[in-house]
Amino acid sequence: MTQGRSIRLFLVDGTPHGLLTAEIMNWTGHVLTGPRGKLSELVQRPECGRTGVYFLVGPDAENSARPQVYIGESDDVGKRLKQHNRTEEQGGKDFWEKVCLITSKDQNLTKAHVKYLESLLIQQAQKVGRCTLNNNTRHDYIGLPEADQADMAFFLEQIRTVLPVLGFEFLRDASRPPSRDTVEGLAGDTSEVRESPRFRMTLPKHGITAYGQETEGEFFVLEGSQARSAWVGPAHGYQRLHQQLCEEGVVAEGGDGLLRFTRDYAFSSPSAAAAMVSGRTANGRAEWKREDTGQSYGEWQDELVSEAAGADADES
Structure with missing residues (x-):
């Protein structure tokens, strides 16, 4: 059987529509999310002063079937969010209603890490096609040692696991999982994919x-x-x-x-x-x-x- 995962959620202000943190057992990542109306409280959190990646999420006026998303990175996420909160005329972004930022509990994420992670996230969002990306371009960042690239690939998978739990579906793969026969045929893998009749x-x-x-x-x-x-x-x-x-x-x-x-x-x-x-x-x-x-x-x-x-x- 597929092994379960433990995700710890914490309602910062005790309400379901306020600030929320999420952590996965044995993962160094830390997720903080909240509505734009709570931005003044969110930017005061210590996580906002760290290096990380973030998502700005809002409706797409031209396509009600999917959200509009901006993916960014910064070594001071709080400062970048303040800039994004300005009007479009002042260089900000008007579309977003929610923000989600991912940092590291051990604070070992560097600028190089998050630039590479941002590139992976944009690539994944484009591949999945569940959102309209607000990013103008994607820069392929390859200036990272092989071991660090592997760490960021793992980091990405944890992000993709936790985001749907928080209501963000834009990184969830729309492709069909491998069949049960394929999964059980892998050496050392006893996972079971539940599949209905045709x-x-x-x-x-x-x-x-x-x-x-x-x-x-x-x-x-x-x-x-x-x-x-x-x-x-x-x-x-x-x-x-x-x-x-x-x-x-x-x-x-x-x-x-x-x-x-x-x-x-x-x-x-x-x-x-x-x-x-x-x-x-x-x-x-x-x-x-x-x-x-x-x-x-x-x-x-x-x-x-x-x-x-x-x-x-x-x-x-």
Whole structure:
């Protein structure tokens, strides 16, 4: 089984919407986050005087389906945040509503470390494609010894682990995890990736067939699946998602008037996946059917819950 992780969260002022710190056991990193309205309190914290990387996060006015993010580094994060708090005319940034900064508890992060880490973070955010980056350019920083590069790669993975816990999803990889067979085939690795049976969704009238699978709590539409070429339903939040995936090349024209998924893509729910395939809102729990038995996604999930509840009852 996959090993669990322990993350310690602390509400600095005792409220869920105030300042928050986070730490992972056996990791030297320290995370501090809070809303822009609490910036005057945040910059007084000792962490803000250290060397670190930070994220400014806010809505994207042109794309409600994703946040806008600026990734930066400084050897005095508090000073940089004060500069960013100015108006656009004064050289600041107006878009952001939340800030998250990562420093080191042992204060061993140097300017060279955070410049390299900033480069990795921007590269990762661009690769994942879950946000609109506010950074104008990315500078590839390679002036770091090999051992330090390995340390920063580990540091990056811890950041990617803790950020979703705090509600920041923009570094979470949208690619599909390796299958159970692949994971168990690795020497010395006994991890287990929970993977559902394959599901199929069909729209016979339009000649559409799509395939999906739930892995690690996300519903993936699989590469090669077909989808409606345009949104045909009433205006909805999923309509912007449909447009976004077309713009990003996640789906592309297949030559038959339909779109095809160019890669596996993760959706937050089977209904979001079904909406993308059908070009209208859809109940994914009913639309997706098991490829082997014809059982709906909802029926399959209910069966899992019933089996788990029955097993608990037997044990007690």
